[in-house]
Amino acid sequence: MKNVKNNKQKQINDIVSVVKISILLLIGIILFQNFINNNLTVWVPEMYYTVICLFIPLMVSVLIYLIWIFSTKYRFNKRYVDIINKIEIAVFIIVFSIIIFICGVNESQYKFLYLFIIITTTIQYGMKQGIIVSCISSLIILAMDIFMEPNVIVNTYFENDLILAGVFILTAWPLGFYVKIEAEHIKKLEELINIDGLTELYNHRYFCDSLAEKVKNGDRNSKPVSMIFIDIDYFKQYNDTHGHQKGDYVLRKIGEIIKSNIGEEDIAARYGGEEFSIILPGVNEEEAIQVAENLRKKIECTRFYGEESQPKGKVTVSIGVSVYPYKARNDIELIKSADDALYRAKFFNKNRVEAYTSILDEIKKNIDEKDIELVASIKTLISVINAKDRYTYGHVERVVVYSRMIADKLKLSKREKEILIYGAYMHDIGKININKEVLMKKMRLTDEEWELLKQHPANGVEIIKSVDSLKDIIPLIISHHERYDGNGYPNKLKGKEIPYLARILTVVDSFDAMTSNRPYNTRKTYEEAAEELEKCSGTQFDPEISAAFIEIVRKNDGEAFIEGVSDIGEIHI
Structure with a gap:
């Protein structure tokens, strides 16, 4: 699902990029048309060099932008991409403002250009960003109207551009709602695919994908990634005694305990059967053991239906802990080492935490x-x-x-x-x-x-x-x-x-x-x-x-x- 989402976002970015390139070409046409109307009644050879000097830089700029957006832009860290995107939006607004200024300021017929950046921004970044850009665009054109005719009693251009400003905002608003609804729909589908229906923790597939990503981030940021494996002791005996429905009740309750006792950045999943797993990014082994011990005690102290029939009179868990990169070289070895630690805990009387050795x-x-x-x-x-x-x-x-x-x-x-x-x-x-x-x-x-x-x-x-x-x-x-x-x-x-x-x-x-x-x-x-x-x-x-x-x-x-x-x-x- 994550790959599908990423591919869809990439397709949207590519389409928006094509639109932005088309806008740049449109700007070239506008400049050329304005140049013809203002300077040329009869073509003379001297004008050839002026045209060359004007449009070759524009074409080169379009080419550079084309290479940039399709080959390098989205390879940067997300934080840097966000900064670059904001700069890009600002540049387009400035360019549109310059074009309007060149082509008659308040009398310009090209004020609609702002719609392109409003639409593309809303599609890419949502309603909030779209409305911000529409408001900035509206303020610019209205400011131009007031600046060019400050003393008139009735500013016709201002009145007309109020309607245009309304169009800007009304374009961003419903389009933003649509983008928001689409994003919520995708998020719901992600939850259906990534969430275990019984415990409402993440499922095995999402866990494995996330672990690989967290390990890469750990390498990039030189931080450890700890992992906890949890297995319910004598769970088969509990199921045989009380039935699978009560067994599901135990799984749900332990899932709730895990979810309420880990950090916001941690990822808890039902690994399979009666096994749970937790990824703790940026957490060292000592801290992970403390989290594991806290979970063990919480589960041991929780009252479960029919727990008196268990060998120790309580529902308990065995827990294994390992940490990357000190105990494993990659995400696969991290899983294996945490699994090994878990089974050592099960051997040594269960209801205990074991770190991988x-x-x-x-x-x-x-x-x-x-x-x-x-x-x-x-x-x-x-x-x-x-x-x-x-x-x-x-x-x-x-x-x-x-x-x-x-x-x-x-x-x-x-x-x-x-x-x-x-x-x-x-x-x-x-x-x-x-x-x-x-x-x-x-x-x-x-x-x-x-x-x-x-x-x-x-x-x-x-x-x-x-x-x-x-x-x-x-x-x-x-x-x-x-x-x-x-x-x-x-x-x-x-x-x-x-x-x-x-x-x-x-x-x-x-x-x-x-x-x-x-x-x-x-x-x-x-x-x-x-x-x-x-x-x-x-x-x-x-x-x-x-x-x-x-x-x-x-x-x-x-x-x-x-x-x-x-x-x-x-x-x-």
């Missing part, structure tokens, strides 16, 4: 400066793997989150937790050397293809081994497919021979493999996967670690755990 940033803090560029290139490699393998897309993120949870459960030290997280992030990086056909194959792999796939831990080690600061995660990458009974690969390590953190990674990696849709495997439920961990405890998995993770899964009680995990996408760094 980058695993890559965490890694950079702990590596040598000379290795930063190499580590940054790992991001590109993981993006390539994600594009090749739909299963890997999202797998890394989920394994990272599972690793955070079990690290807390097992009370790992800060350094051990860091190594586990970094290992979870990079454990499949060796798949970069595996053909897409093998990764995406829907049938069971052949022996040759299986042997090729089994090389990815060693390939991963080759990629990172030159980075001294990452040497601690090499055991996790090389050993995350070892089995507790010694039947794993690549080194057939057994029991405690397998590094402790690698044994942890094996559990969470296998759990996600079981609960994900893979080309050659039917997805298990979370309880089925927990049962499989129990069944394989002591053979494939370390019994102590698998028991701890099973407890995490069952403590989060099925549906809540699924809600927090199943929709997570690619890791955002």
